[in-house]
Amino acid sequence: MGELRLMKGNEAVAEAAIRAGCDGYFGYPITPQSEVMEYLMAEKPHERTGMVVLQAESETASINMLYGAAGTGKMVMTSSSSPGISLMQEGISYMAGAELPAVIVNVVRGGPGLGTIQPSQADYFQAVKGGGHGDYKMIVLAPASVQEMCDHVKLGFDLAFKYRTPVMILSDGAIGQMMEKVVLFDPIPRRTEEELIRQNPWAATGKPKDRKHIIITSLDLDPAGQERVNLKLQAKYREIEKNEILYETLGCEDAEYLFVAFGLSARICQKSMDLARAKGIKVGLFRPVTLFPFPVKAINDLGKKVKGMLVVEMNAGQMIEDVKLSVGCSIKIEHYGRFGGIIPTPDEVVHALETQIIGG
Amino acid sequence: MEEPFVKTEIRKDENIVYKRTDLLVDRPLSYCPGCGHGVVHRLLMETLEEMDIQDKTIGVSPVGCSVLAYDFMNIDMLGAAHGRAPALATAIKRLWPDRFVFTYQGDGDLAAIGTAETIHACNRGENFTIIFINNGIYGMTGGQMAPTTLPGMRSSTSPYGRDVQTMGHPLKITELISNLPGVHYVTRQAVHTPSHVRKTKKAIRKALEQQKESKGIAFIEVVSNCNSGWKMTPVQSNKWMEENMFPFYPLGDIKVDGKLVEKKEVTEKA
Numbered sequence: 001m002g003e004l005r006l007m008k009g010n011e012a013v014a015e016a017a018i019r020a021g022c023d024g025y026f027g028y029p030i031t032p033q034s035e036v037m038e039y040l041m042a043e044k045p046h047e048r049t050g051m052v053v054l055q056a057e058s059e060t061a062s063i064n065m066l067y068g069a070a071g072t073g074k075m076v077m078t079s080s081s082s083p084g085i086s087l088m089q090e091g092i093s094y095m096a097g098a099e100l101p102a103v104i105v106n107v108v109r110g111g112p113g114l115g116t117i118q119p120s121q122a123d124y125f126q127a128v129k130g131g132g133h134g135d136y137k138m139i140v141l142a143p144a145s146v147q148e149m150c151d152h153v154k155l156g157f158d159l160a161f162k163y164r165t166p167v168m169i170l171s172d173g174a175i176g177q178m179m180e181k182v183v184l185f186d187p188i189p190r191r192t193e194e195e196l197i198r199q200n201p202w203a204a205t206g207k208p209k210d211r212k213h214i215i216i217t218s219l220d221l222d223p224a225g226q227e228r229v230n231l232k233l234q235a236k237y238r239e240i241e242k243n244e245i246l247y248e249t250l251g252c253e254d255a256e257y258l259f260v261a262f263g264l265s266a267r268i269c270q271k272s273m274d275l276a277r278a279k280g281i282k283v284g285l286f287r288p289v290t291l292f293p294f295p296v297k298a299i300n301d302l303g304k305k306v307k308g309m310l311v312v313e314m315n316a317g318q319m320i321e322d323v324k325l326s327v328g329c330s331i332k333i334e335h336y337g338r339f340g341g342i343i344p345t346p347d348e349v350v351h352a353l354e355t356q357i358i359g360g
Numbered sequence: 361m362e363e364p365f366v367k368t369e370i371r372k373d374e375n376i377v378y379k380r381t382d383l384l385v386d387r388p389l390s391y392c393p394g395c396g397h398g399v400v401h402r403l404l405m406e407t408l409e410e411m412d413i414q415d416k417t418i419g420v421s422p423v424g425c426s427v428l429a430y431d432f433m434n435i436d437m438l439g440a441a442h443g444r445a446p447a448l449a450t451a452i453k454r455l456w457p458d459r460f461v462f463t464y465q466g467d468g469d470l471a472a473i474g475t476a477e478t479i480h481a482c483n484r485g486e487n488f489t490i491i492f493i494n495n496g497i498y499g500m501t502g503g504q505m506a507p508t509t510l511p512g513m514r515s516s517t518s519p520y521g522r523d524v525q526t527m528g529h530p531l532k533i534t535e536l537i538s539n540l541p542g543v544h545y546v547t548r549q550a551v552h553t554p555s556h557v558r559k560t561k562k563a564i565r566k567a568l569e570q571q572k573e574s575k576g577i578a579f580i581e582v583v584s585n586c587n588s589g590w591k592m593t594p595v596q597s598n599k600w601m602e603e604n605m606f607p608f609y610p611l612g613d614i615k616v617d618g619k620l621v622e623k624k625e626v627t628e629k630a
Contacts, residue, residue, distance in 0.1 A: 023455055024451060024454065024455050026451060052454045052455055054450070054451070054454060056447070056480075057476055057477070057480035058476060060444070060447075060476070060477075061444070061447040061450075061476065061477055061480065062447075064440065064441060064444035064447035064448055064477070065447045065448065065450055065451035066451070067438075067440070067441070067444070067447075067448055068420065068438060068440070068447065068448025068449065068450070068451040068452045069451035069452060069454075069455050071438040071448070071452075072418065072438075072452055072455065072456060074451075074455045076451070076455075090441055091441065091444070094441050098438075098439075204418055204436035204437060204438055205418070205436060205456070205459075206414075206415045206416050206417060206418055206435075206436055206456075206459055207414055207415055207417075207434070207435050207436045208415045209414070209415065213385075213430075213433075213434050213435055213436055213437070214436045214437075215430045215431070215436075215437055215438075215439070216437070216438040216439065217430065217438070217439035218439070219427065219428075219439055
């Protein structure tokens with residue numbers, strides 16, 4: 001068993017990056033995720049592992065620093081919160097197009113605009129449906145605990161390099177800020193230059209005489225060529241959908257109703273489940289851990305067993321669209337959400353279940 | 361079959377005194393005839409060959425006419441988003457300190473959309489080389505006004521000439537960044553005559569050599585023509601460049617070994 005610590009979610013992300021063998025972190029301060037870079041700077045990862053940490057002049061710069069470093073095969077990460085992630089969309093689209101691996105952490109706050117610094121899940125669409133221009137997807141992981149903030153960094157790097165794609169960890173201000181115990185995985189050494197070049201023959205590392213020069217780009221001016229790029233990306237996304245779906249179920253065996261929630265909302269729904277079951281309502285919880293790829297089949301199977309689903313999100317109803325697409329129109333599916341930094345209480349979620357689904 | 365222009369029997373190794381460097385890919389350039397880009401590409405690749413650092417070099421190309429620079433330069437390269445090349449180069453050099461890293465950028469890329477990335481990479485004293493081609497216009501998108509377009513100069517978005525009252529003044533970004541402590545070497549050159557070509561090549565060599573000593577940014581501006589964008593013949597455009605661009609963007613070293621060379625008086629007119 002690894003080292004046990006009491007940490008903030010943001011700190012766990014930072015420590016996990018060092019332990020995962022991350023080569024570089026590039027970021028810009030924004031609440032509520034600034035602890036990531038603060039922790040990294042204080043830890044002097046350059047002395048611990050040789051990892052580079054740089055405070056960039058903007059989120060636009062940090063994502064493009066990621067693009068540059070990832071293009072040379074390096075393992076790199078950035079973190080930000082909603083308005084900063086909006087600024088990064090250009091770079092994320094370029095990285096998806098150029099097929100570059102990286103981990104991007106979004107500690108979501110309420111929007112739109114400058115919004116608030118309080119937790120929210122309103123960036124689901126941006127993360128899962130694209131965000132930037134063009135037909136692309138990111139793998140999106142939704143941690144529901146400080147433990148998962150740590151574990152998803154390692155998982156994120158594994159997936160990013162396995163599929164050569166940006167991976168987003170879609171967290172929120174509460175999970176970033178709250179402290180919980182976390183079991184840290186044992187440090188993995190950073191790859192040597194030789195290992196990096198051997199494992200990533202596609203990377204621009206300097207052209208030796210005996211191989212062709214490598215070009216990292218998302219540009220193909222020939223429409224037929226650009227269509228091939230798109231088809232290749234789509235094939236990759238289908239492969240990801242086949243292999244990488246993660247979800248968690250709780251009390252679904254005898255459930256007549258279901259909460260469907262990710263991240264912090266799922267934590268709240270756990271408590272709501274207890275309250276509802278104490279009242280005799282047989283409700284279970286379905287928590288997607290990967291938001292892309294979305295657990296379509298698992299949720300469809302459950303849709304055949306339960307009478308209704310309440311999708312609980314800290315937004316105006318975003319994941320509910322994917323739940324409805326997965327289940328179809330056979331049962332009642334409603335949304336309950338609070339916005340702008342308000343976290344729903346377990347009681348109001350139970351009330352929503354009773355009024356919108358059971359009595360509705 | 362047509363007789364080859366150069367008879368093969370005289371094309372022997374012992375007869376060759378000058379040839380295209382193998383670091384330039386043997387394919388037609390996408391640049392307009394008369395444009396300076398091809399010359400700068402060649403100088404850069406010749407210098408890498410002479411320094412024998414092809415396997416240690418990582419280049420970053422911009423968005424603009426030279427977006428496809430990576431198709432012509434036979435080295436590992438990355439194509440940046442518009443203006444972001446200095447951010448890419450920053451991270452690459454930080455993570456590969458023994459590699460030679462350069463960005464190749466135009467005026468719209470470096471001095472408009474990428475101003476923040478340019479200034480902050482310079483100010484941090486990043487240890488890479490910036491090659492800045494300034495032709496006072498957006499070439500690839502069809503000749504629109506650039507941050508470096510001269511006062512009164514016509515472009516497709518300043519069809520009656522750049523009116524500085526409403527369109528702002530041309531930005532002398534090279535002078536601007538030369539004042540930053542992180543910048544070690546700044547020079548402004550041209551490639552329209554053989555003597556200018558030789559000077560530019562020397563500057564490129566100096567800039568790349570500097571990376572071995574980790575002294576900060578080396579910044580080379582090349583004032584170039586854009587005969588297509590300026591709607592002139594190549595010869596006319598070079599003459600126009602000498603008469604109008606050079607007085608506003610005077611050639612020569614601006615900062616050497618971390619010290620400003622001279623304060624040049626410049627008249628603010630076209």
